Amino acid sequence: MTQTLLTSSPRVIEQIDWKGRAVSILPLAVLVVLVLIVTSQQPNFVGIASVRGLLESMAPILLLALGQMFVILTGGIDLSFAVTASFGTVLLALWIPELGALGVLAMLATTTLIGLINGFVIAKAQIPSFIATLGALGLYSGLGLAISGASTIRISTGYEAIGWITDLRVAQLPLSALLVIVVAIVISVAMRVLASGKSFHAIGLAEKALLMSGGSTVRIRILAFTLCGLFSGLAGVMLAASQRSGGPTLADSLQLPAIAAVVIGGTAITGGVGGAIKTLIGALIIVMLRVGLSAVGVDPSFEQIVYGVVIIAAVVLTIDRSRIGVVK
Amino acid sequence: MSAPVLQVKNLTKSFKGVVALNDVSFEVRRHEVVGLIGENGAGKSTLLKILSGIYQPDSGEILRNGKKIVFRTVKESAAAGIGMVHQEQSLVTSVTVAENILLGAEGDAVVGGIYNWKVLNRKAQKQLDKIGSPISPTAGVEDLTFAQRQMVELAKALGVEEYTADEPVIVLDEPSSVLEGDELEVLFAQIDRLRQIASVVFVSHRLDEVLRVSDRVYILKDGVCVAERNPETADTDELHRLMVGRESSAEFYREGDQKSVVGADVLLKVDGLSRQKAFSDVSFDVRKGEVVGIAGVLGSGREELTRVLFGAEGCDSGTILLDGTSVRFSSPVGAVAAGFGYIPAERRIEGIAQSMSVQENIFLADSRPVSVGPFMMVNKARQVADEWISRLRIRTPSRNTNINNLSGGNQQKVVLAKWLNSPRLKVLILDHPTRGLDVGAKEDVYTFIRALCDQGIGIVLLADTLEETIALSHSIIVMRDGEIQRRFDAAPGQKPLPVDLVEQMV
Numbered sequence: 023m024t025q026t027l028l029t030s031s032p033r034v035i036e037q038i039d040w041k042g043r044a045v046s047i048l049p050l051a052v053l054v055v056l057v058l059i060v061t062s063q064q065p066n067f068v069g070i071a072s073v074r075g076l077l078e079s080m081a082p083i084l085l086l087a088l089g090q091m092f093v094i095l096t097g098g099i100d101l102s103f104a105v106t107a108s109f110g111t112v113l114l115a116l117w118i119p120e121l122g123a124l125g126v127l128a129m130l131a132t133t134t135l136i137g138l139i140n141g142f143v144i145a146k147a148q149i150p151s152f153i154a155t156l157g158a159l160g161l162y163s164g165l166g167l168a169i170s171g172a173s174t175i176r177i178s179t180g181y182e183a184i185g186w187i188t189d190l191r192v193a194q195l196p197l198s199a200l201l202v203i204v205v206a207i208v209i210s211v212a213m214r215v216l217a218s219g220k221s222f223h224a225i226g227l228a229e230k231a232l233l234m235s236g237g238s239t240v241r242i243r244i245l246a247f248t249l250c251g252l253f254s255g256l257a258g259v260m261l262a263a264s265q266r267s268g269g270p271t272l273a274d275s276l277q278l279p280a281i282a283a284v285v286i287g288g289t290a291i292t293g294g295v296g297g298a299i300k301t302l303i304g305a306l307i308i309v310m311l312r313v314g315l316s317a318v319g320v321d322p323s324f325e326q327i328v329y330g331v332v333i334i335a336a337v338v339l340t341i342d343r344s345r346i347g348v349v350k
Numbered sequence: 351m352s353a354p355v356l357q358v359k360n361l362t363k364s365f366k367g368v369v370a371l372n373d374v375s376f377e378v379r380r381h382e383v384v385g386l387i388g389e390n391g392a393g394k395s396t397l398l399k400i401l402s403g404i405y406q407p408d409s410g411e412i413l414r415n416g417k418k419i420v421f422r423t424v425k426e427s428a429a430a431g432i433g434m435v436h437q438e439q440s441l442v443t444s445v446t447v448a449e450n451i452l453l454g455a456e457g458d459a460v461v462g463g464i465y466n467w468k469v470l471n472r473k474a475q476k477q478l479d480k481i482g483s484p485i486s487p488t489a490g491v492e493d494l495t496f497a498q499r500q501m502v503e504l505a506k507a508l509g510v511e512e513y514t515a516d517e518p519v520i521v522l523d524e525p526s527s528v529l530e531g532d533e534l535e536v537l538f539a540q541i542d543r544l545r546q547i548a549s550v551v552f553v554s555h556r557l558d559e560v561l562r563v564s565d566r567v568y569i570l571k572d573g574v575c576v577a578e579r580n581p582e583t584a585d586t587d588e589l590h591r592l593m594v595g596r597e598s599s600a601e602f603y604r605e606g607d608q609k610s611v612v613g614a615d616v617l618l619k620v621d622g623l624s625r626q627k628a629f630s631d632v633s634f635d636v637r638k639g640e641v642v643g644i645a646g647v648l649g650s651g652r653e654e655l656t657r658v659l660f661g662a663e664g665c666d667s668g669t670i671l672l673d674g675t676s677v678r679f680s681s682p683v684g685a686v687a688a689g690f691g692y693i694p695a696e697r698r699i700e701g702i703a704q705s706m707s708v709q710e711n712i713f714l715a716d717s718r719p720v721s722v723g724p725f726m727m728v729n730k731a732r733q734v735a736d737e738w739i740s741r742l743r744i745r746t747p748s749r750n751t752n753i754n755n756l757s758g759g760n761q762q763k764v765v766l767a768k769w770l771n772s773p774r775l776k777v778l779i780l781d782h783p784t785r786g787l788d789v790g791a792k793e794d795v796y797t798f799i800r801a802l803c804d805q806g807i808g809i810v811l812l813a814d815t816l817e818e819t820i821a822l823s824h825s826i827i828v829m830r831d832g833e834i835q836r837r838f839d840a841a842p843g844q845k846p847l848p849v850d851l852v853e854q855m856v
Contacts, residue, residue, distance in 0.1 A: 217717040217726040220710055228703035234662070234694055235703075235715035235768060236686020294705060 045340050049288045049303045056310040063317040070194050076309055077199035078188075078264065082107075082257040082273070084202050084305040086280035087287075088209060089137075089253025091301045092246040094284055095222040097229070097293025098144065098151030100247060102158035103254045104280065106136050107273035109166040110258030114184075115175035115268025123183040130255040136162065137251015141244035151247075166270035174269040177262060187263035198260060209298035222246055226293020278329035283308045286336040308332075353416030354379050355549045356432070356519045361410035363396055370396040372573040373410070378519060383541060383550040385564030385581070387557060389593055393573040394553055398523055401551075402434045403427035415516065425454075431514035433507030435522045441491050441499055441506075448474035448487035451506045477505040480547065481540055496648075497533035500525060504540060508548070520544055521551040538563055557586040557593075569593055602793065603821030607800035608842050611640040611824050617808040618777050620659070623668030628654035629832035632668070636777060636808035641799065643811045643823030643840070645851050651832035652812055656779050659810065660692045661685035672776065686715060689776035691769035693762075693783050695812075701765040702753050709735040709749040711764045716772035738767040743794070759791025766798055777808045785814055796822065816848040828854040 061067050086103055093100045110133045117125030140158055144151045177184075190197040213219040221242045224232045233239050257276070262268050287304020289296025311332070312325060320328075354377035363371040371393045378384045388394045399405040401412070403421035411418050414430050421427040427434075441450045448467075451474040452459055459470035474487035483501045491499060510518045525537055541563050544550050554560050560567055561581045569577045569592045577592045594602070618636040623629070629651030636642050646652040657663045659670065661679025670677050672688055679685040682692070694700035703711050712735050713720065720731040735749040742763045746756055753761055762783065769775055780799070784792045799809060799822060813819040819826060826838040828851055835854040838846045 215726060215728065216724050217713075217721040218724065219726070220706070224703050224706065224710075224714065227705045228699075230696075230700045231703040232714065233682055234660075234692055234700040236682050237714070238681070238683045 046288060048339070049286060049300065049307060052286070053303055053307050053310065056307060056314055060310060060314045060317050063314075067313070067317075072313070074195055076313065078196055079312065080305050080309040081196070081199040081202045082260045082264075083276055083280050083283055083308060084206060084302060085253050085257035085260065086273070086276055087283040087301050087305050088206060088298060089250035089257075090280055091284050091289055091296060091298065092222055092249045093151065094289055094291060095226050095293055095296055096243055096246045097226040098243070098246070099155065099281075099291075100137075100140060100151065100250045101155040101277075102136075102140065102162055103155075103250050104273045104275075104277035105159050105163045105166070106133050106251060106254040107258040107261065107276070108269065108271055109133070109136075109162045110255045111262040111265075111268035111272045112166045112170040112175065112270055113268070114258065114262045115177050116169065118177055118181070118183055119179040122180045125180065126183055126259060129258065130252060133255030133258065134248055134252040137248040137254070138244065140251065141247030144247065145240040145243040163270065163274075170268070170270045172270060174267050174272075176267045178266075181266060184259055184263040187260055198263075202260075203302065206298045206302040213297060218242075223294050223296075226290070226295070228294075275326070278326055278333065279308045279312075280305075282329045282332045282336070285340070286332055288340060290340060291337050352380070353413070355415060355517070356551075357413040357416075358397075358401075359411050359413065361397070361400060361407045361412075363400060363405060363407050369573050371400075371407070374570070374573070374575045375410075376568045376575060376578070378549045378551060380517070380549060381545055382565045383545055383552055383563055385560035385567035386551055386553045386570065387555060387560050387567060387589060387593055388570030389555065392570040392593070394570055395523075396573075397570070398434070398521060398553065401427065401432060401521060428455075428510045429513045431510050431516055431518040433510040433518050433520045435500065435503045435507045435520065435525055441502060443490075443492040445491065446487065447478075447485055447489050447491060447494070447502050450491055450502055451477050451487070451509060453506070455509055455512065457512075474505070477509055478502075480508050481505055481543060497536065500537070501540070504544075508544075511548075518548045519551065520548050521553065523553045524555070525552070534559075555593075557589045561586060561589070602796070603818070604793075604796045604800050605821055605842050607797075608641075608822075608824065609639065609803065610841065611637045611803075614638045614640065614806075617673060617806075618810075619669075619671040621669045621671070623655070623658065623665055623670065625651075625654060625658055625663065625665045628658075628663075629829065632829075632834055634827055634834070634837070636810060637824075638806040638808060639803040640824045641803060641809040641811050641822050643813060643819040643826045644829060645813075645816060645819050645826055645855060646829035647855050649831070650829040650855070652829045653781070655829070656692075656781055656810060656812060659685070659777075660690055660779055662692075686772075687774070689774045691715070691772065691775050691778040693765055693769070693778065693780050695782035695785055697758070697762060697765065697786070702761050704754055705752060707750045708739065708744065708746050708753055708756070708764055711753050712738055712749075712767045712771055715768045716774070719771060719773060734771070738771065742767055742770075742798070757791075759787045759794065762787060762791065762795065766795070770798075770802075775807060777810065778802060779810045781812050782814050783811075784818065816851055820845050820848065820851070826851065830855055 086107060090100055090103055110129050113129045113132055114125060117128055121128060140155055143149065144154045187198040188196065192200060221237065224237065225239055225242055229239055257273060261272050265272065283304035284301055285291055286307050287300035289300055311328060315325060315328060316322060356378040359375050361371055361374045374393065374397060386394060396405065400407050403424045403426050406422070413419070419430050421430065442453065448471045452470060456470065459466050459473055471487040478485055478487060481501060481504055483505060485494065485498055485501060491502065494502065507520050508518060541550055541552065552560060552563055561584065564581050567579045567581055567584065567589065568575055569579065569589060571593060579589065614637040616635045617638050621633045623632045632655060634642060644652045644655065654663060658665045661682045661684055664680065677688050698704065703714055709731065713731065717726055720727050720734050732749065738744070739746060739749060744763045744767070745760050753764060756764065769778055784795050787795065802809060811819065811822060813822065820840060823840045826840050826846065828835045838850065840846060
């Protein structure tokens, strides 16, 4: 087997995928253009104060987007992730006065469990993630409303357990937001260096091939949703810290921008292509868009419209139609 | 003499620099059955796709009754009276026979967007009558057998007559590949009947059948029409030689490299294995370095058997002993961990991980040889991937190339590398390992199979053809209706003949 005994005639085909390359650097180009536009409108934008504001508003979106990214890489979607984060803020507000830091851990454990259950139902019962998490969306938003009495709960006693998130600064920048960026980088590196790092991608691209190679697609799919739950919880902690409260709809308005961040960063909605750095760029684009819109005088209530359009446009631009037979 | 009903002149077509058809010419005369044979990759399907309007040729022309025509779409091809019966059936299974036959050609059977069932069924019946088929237009396609569905396809293809004043040309793409016994006879009778009302192009790789039904035979090899033969004077050996371009089949299948396994340890012992509605009481041994070929027609249970061995499906009773230890898998995860490998027939879906790189595919099943704990050693992985690429002579620009850009044969080599890379591999199940490969790539696969045997790996083989099964195997099991019918010893020089196997298969 060590020597070659073969006879095939060479048949090497290498085409350079120009369209693919263009699409893959597009997000970064969009980000640069946005920065240029905003700076030209507001020359003082490059100041430390606005960068701080940018990072603070980006952090929860990026956390949600990173969690969602795992699911989207496998070719699924978790529609309940923002609601789970909202639910988490309510739990936190209820638990933190008595449990303190332990309450934070309990809340993270709960949202992680929510993700685990989602993943388990989807992978074991083999139902579309879209419909399973749509059900979960109803379930946890209802639960959140019920246990909070449909109102915002102020966190005062025990706030110190999460207060550091808004207080600690490194070079005048919020430490927590910088940590989130570090997390994104760590995920990106892990996907490169871990032997199983490409498992999420492999499910999204070729689930059957992975299965027939002895890969556990069930386990990886459950892991993706579990991570999504964990990251929703982390986003909830950040939101609760910055708002000093928990609320049953606190994170709901981040649903669209977080999904938009994933897809505009270049993670394919059909799964298999993408990563954490792409998602980081996507989240930066989303917050720059937010800043840019207010810079050009767009009413903030129009933001959701923009996110909706951004999601559709990003998918239209990047989707690989050759991999989809029939659109359903 | 009038012009041929269909004439193809100097057709050339290439894809991304690979020439699929090179200056191919042939003609079909009135009421004639023309056989078209060639190995996989010889250009048959490209030619058919041009005839049905799916591909446009780079150069060359198509003449119908001496007049030049150009097909841009499937509809235009149908309008010229060319009807296709596809190899992979293209019926909508959830609706009735009549709806399928008139799909896209309903005409006055649809009034205001609503079916007029009476007209629809009458029109369908008219098509079915042409081929004398007893199938009812109101039957649901899902209730029909494969052979019956083919008849429906045929009736549908004959529908192109409605578009043209002239008699149609019906192209049958590998119609016999999944038929057997009586069903084949029905098909041949049908072709004889078609000869009265149409001209037929019969595409197949079963040489005896082509010789039997055709008036003339064209042989395609590597995109070139290499010969035209008269079935009266040609025999299958000659056609095979023209098609494959090689004298000796023993050489082709590397029979000289087959080593005796007498006295070798039993690696895999299957005892009394049963799965309801698939197979029952199946027992056999695979020794170290042995190729056990399993022959059988569709429905013999051999596909299900291999999927049970690999854990992709469960079984009801029986035992599987691997190296003397009893094993039973609920999923391929366990089977792979225990030392099974599987090269599936559905290469593009189950074999390669599409859109991933060559290197990622190589380490899909087992990355431990290049890992420390959970970490992949990036440099070692690159080095090992390159080693496999050169060892198996995988034609790829680099290890990072998207596997979709490789030819079928090279993709299959990557799938092989994926298993060879795993140090725990003991038994490799090969499900049609050479399907869709060109001749050179097939030879490479045969070479690997022999080399794997030398390493003491046991192989369970479901081959594409009986010839392949016989030539590659040390022993052969013939299955019929889910049971082992007979075992054959297939040592070099004492190999059974295809006819011996067929007797047990049907």
